[in-house]
Every structure is written in structure tokens, then in C-alpha cells.
Amino acid sequence: MVRYAAQRVGLLLLTLALVALVIFTITSFLPTDAAETKLGILATPESLEFVRQQLGLDQPVLVRFWSWFGGALRGDFGTSLVFQTEIGPLVMARLANSAVLAGLVLLISVPLGIVLGMWAGSREGGAIDRIISWVTLTAFSFPEFVWAILLIFVFANILGVLPAASIITGSPFDDPAKLVMPVATATIVVLALTIRMMRQGTVQTLELDYVRTARLKGLSEWKVFRKHVMGNAIAPAVTATGTNVAYLLGSLAVVETIFSFPGIGSLTVQAANNRDVPLLAAAVLLTSAIVTTANLVADLIVVGLNPRLRKS
Amino acid sequence: MTAMARDNDTSGRAPRAPRARWAAGRSWWADLSWTGRVAAVVVLAAGLIVVFGAAIAPYSATDLNPEALLVAPSADHLLGTDNYGRDVFSRILVGGRATLLLALLCTISSMIVGAIVGITSGYIGGTYDMLVMRIADVLQSIPSLLIALLVLAVFGSSIPILVLAITLVFFPPIARIARTAALQVAKLPFTEAAKVRGEGTLSIVFREVLPNAAPTLLTEAGLRFSHSLLTLAALGFLGLGVQPPTPDWGLMVNEGRAYMSAAPWVVLAPAAAIALVVLAVNVVIDESKGGRA
Secondary structure (H helix, E strand, C coil): CHHHHHHHHHHHHHHHHHHHHHHHHHHCCCCCCHHHHHHHHHCCHHHHHHHHHHHCCCCCHHHHHHHHHHHHHCCCCCECCCCCCEHHHHHHHHHHHHHHHHHHHHHHHHHHHHHHHHHHHHCCCCHHHHHHHHHHHHHHHCCHHHHHHHHHHHHHHHCCCCCCCCCCCCCHHHCCHHHHHHHHHHHHHHHHHHHHHHHHHHHHHHCCHHHHHHHHCCCCHHHHHHHHHHHHHHHHHHHHHHHHHHHHHHHHHHHHHHCCCCCHHHHHHHHHHHCCHHHHHHHHHHHHHHHHHHHHHHHHHHHHHCHHHHHC | CCHHHHHCCCCCCCCCCHHHHHHCHHHHHHHCCHHHHHHHHHHHHHHHHHHHHHHHCCCCCCCCCCCCCCCCCCCCCCCCECCCCCEHHHHHHHHHHHHHHHHHHHHHHHHHHHHHHHHHHHHHCHHHHHHHHHHHHHHHCCCHHHHHHHHHHHHCCCHHHHHHHHHHHHHHHHHHHHHHHHHHHHCCHHHHHHHHCCCCHHHHHHHHHHHHHHHHHHHHHHHHHHHHHHHHHHHHHCCCCCCCCCCCHHHHHHHHHHHCCCCCHHHHHHHHHHHHHHHHHHHHHHHHCCCCC
């Protein structure tokens, strides 16, 4: 197991280096380089030359990539064009805020998704299953921003019980009311996805031979479920959670923007709108690192539960 | 937004030979439940909007009318007017063409790239296969909305760049499916037979591998279409998608947000349009795969 985990961590680092390379390649297509952006209208051929040397832009591509990625590994992402501050601390502060949102979303959607998904799966084709299937299908057919706007309309505009914006300056927990709607919005879609994955896992497990045997030998439905189904349906739930972290971090970009919540997602969107490429590249790299790590952790748990998978 | 999380097969049943369903149109319709049929009609209506939307729109989608700002829905303006006095119903119809055609274009582009990459990768194998799948892995570990944001920020937003960004995000999962299909087909007797007959690789791929992978790829195309629509809507909403004054549905929701309390129809109409089409497409796919929603 330790050896397997070590291999997977090595693969993770390789994947991250390649992710960084993809991001770096995309940004290298920028029509204006950092020196031109920095000097703006003050640019003369001589001053451009000087700033390029200063920023190391005259170095070969691979050297520039390595100095960016190497810096990123040490937490040094350079300077934001718009904020004019160091990117590292800025991104980390925003990341901490987003972690609160994401943590709350997972805390609600994982247990609830497992229970509802198993319930639907164990009643395949029945009324409960059909209701749950319809509700979840509808839930993820609406884009997050539509859910957000509907929630704002109902709870802020009509009922007036929750704030429409979640601008916070201190700790996110200072005013928990501001967290309700962003968390609710992100939860709707993630919960729907978890339920559907869990339902599928349960349905498939119930069709297996040994479950039929357990039933045929006269075990009660509840016993069959507790002893033979639950354990097997947990693995897909863990994998689903890993995948959902990726989904969640993408959807946070939209949700945080709508609610003006100062997280990594709204920062990414802001950087994209301002064409603040160093900041954007750092935010995307960091988010991808979290996604890859979440998937790795999920994989390791699944493999830990079922050692047979280690071979492949 | 990592759309890939949305594309798991959630029908929860063993895949029933999908080929027969897609191939035989009549039995496909007969097998749909009434909800599936309603959904199919909605998808058809969306198609009609693309073709005839601009022709049947009662007003211009872009002309300003200062005398009718934020007018509530009425016989004159079925879905009211927006803050510039533009008829919302007409903007939905005209915007439908832009929104749906762009999503279709993105779907076709990612399907073509994904199918070519996946089938060649599965068929050729070896180092090429390993390299290509590694790149696909890497692209899939960046949340898709974020790559799109990065591409749009660097190149600026335009129709070709939007198509490029969405293709970059959506081709890896398609390539993976196409590769699996190609690997399965490559081992089948008729492919071996074609090889023995001395047919070239390209001819085998197009005549044997592609037709057999088509049903799976068609289902995937449907899913990609609904994801393209959602992703483009999110980008439009964030101000990085289709640029004004083009009446894009996502952009319309964003522009109307400020008037939500005074004139909710400006937001609700385009939001409902997006959700209705995505839901209808999802239901049709779900039922065509053999599950009941």
C-alpha cells in the first residue's frame, strides 16, 4: 500500500508539472508580454529591452517555465498586474474563504447524497426512486447562476430573510447568514450529482449474484442491505466525492461571483475579466492542484478498502 | 466548472444494446415515456427556433425603445421588455439561434477532435496512445470552466475562441470513450478480416471502427450538447462569452439581474429557456439509453 501510494504521489507531481506546462503554454500566446503590460504607454524599445531583461523574459522558454513553476512550488507566484501585490498571500487568503464554502457544501451533500441515493437505488422504479430521479435531473439541468438568482429573488427580495450579497472582510464565520445562500446554491447541483452516482452504485450492487443469494437464503431486506450492499456502495461514493470536488471548485467561480464572496473562484473570474494573466495562471494552477489531490485521496481510500484494485 | 461530473451514466442499468435504439427511429419514439416524448418535442421546438426564430420574432432583438422600458408581459410584449425597451420574447427567439448554434458548433467540434484523437489512439496504441491519453488526463484535471476562462482571457472572447476553448475542455472525455470503443472493435473478427484483406489503417478506422462506435458517441454528443449549453451560459453570464449586443441567453440573464425586483421577466425568461432545453436534452438522452428518468 505504501509503495502504491508513493507511486501515485509521484504521478500526481508529474501531472501537476504537466498542468503547469499546459497553463504556461496557453499564456505564452498572449499578444503583449509582461514588459509591455508593465510599461504601458511609457514603452520605448530601450525600456522594453531593459524590463524584459529584468523580468527574465529574454530567457529561453523552458528556463522561463521552470522559473515560474519552480517559484510556484515555493509559493512564489509573482506579482498581480491589477492588485499590484504579491500573488501568493492574496491567493491563499481567498483559498481559505473558499475552503469554508466547499467544506460546508461537502459536509451537507455527502451524507445526504449517500442516504438519498441508497434509498432511491433500493426502491428502483418505485415512486420514491422516480421522484428523486426527477428532482435531481431538474436540479442539474439548471445552471448554478439560475439557482442563485432564484434563491436571491425568493429569500432576499421577497422574504427579505437573507442577505443578497456575501461580501465579507474578516472571518467567514463572523456572519453565518451570509454563507447560507452561496452554500445552498453550490449544494443543489453537487447533492444531485452525489445522489445519482450513489443510486447507480446501489442499483448495480443489488443486481449482483451474492446479494441474490443472501436474499434467497432468507435474510431480511434490511440485513441484506446492511451486510452486503452498504460496504460495496461506499467505494463509488468516495470516488464520486473526489470527482465532485473538481465540479464544486468550478461552480464556485460562478457562485462566488454572483454573491460577491471573496473566494478563489471569484478571484479567478475577476482576473480573467481584467486579463490579469499572472494571477489567473496562479489561481488555475492552485485549483487544479486541489482537484488532483482530492482525486488522489479518493483513489487511495477506494484502493485501501479494496486491495484487489492495487494490481491495476 | 468540471462538466465531467455531470456526465456519468445515471440510468443505473446495464447498457442495453444502444445501437438498435438510435438506429430504429420509430421504435425509439414508441419506447419513450410520455415525459420523454414531451422532452423530444421541446428539443424539436428548440431546433425550430434556431431555423425560424429570427423570422417569427415580432420585434427587433437589438433596437432600443425608450418609450417602453421594463414593460410587464402583455399581449404586445409576450414576455415584457428589458431595461432598453427591447422585446424579451424576440430576444429569446433571435438569441436562441446564437446560443443553440454555438453550443452545437462546440459539440460538433469537440466530437470530431475527440473521435479522431480517441480512435487513432486506441487503434495505433503504443507510445502515441500513452502520450495522448496522458495529455487528456492532464486537461481533465483542470476544472473545465477555468481552462475556458484562461483561454478567453489570453485570446479575448470571440466565436472561434469560444469554440476552441470548449473543444479543449470537452474533447478528452470523448477521446476516452472513442478509444475504448476502438479498442473493443479492433479485436473483433471483422476488423481482423479487414486487416487480412489488406485494407489500410484509415479505411479500417472509417469503415469498421467508426460505425461501430457511433451509438456510444451519439449519446455522448447529446450530453456534450447540454454541457456546452451550460458552460457557454455560465461564460456568457460571467461576461466572458458572447459579447453584447448579441442576445445570448446567458448574457441576457446577467444583463437583467439588476432589474430582478422590478422586472423579474427579463431574467426569468432566458433562465427558463436555458433550463428547459438542457432538461429536455437530458431526459431524451436518459430515456434513449434505456433508463427512465
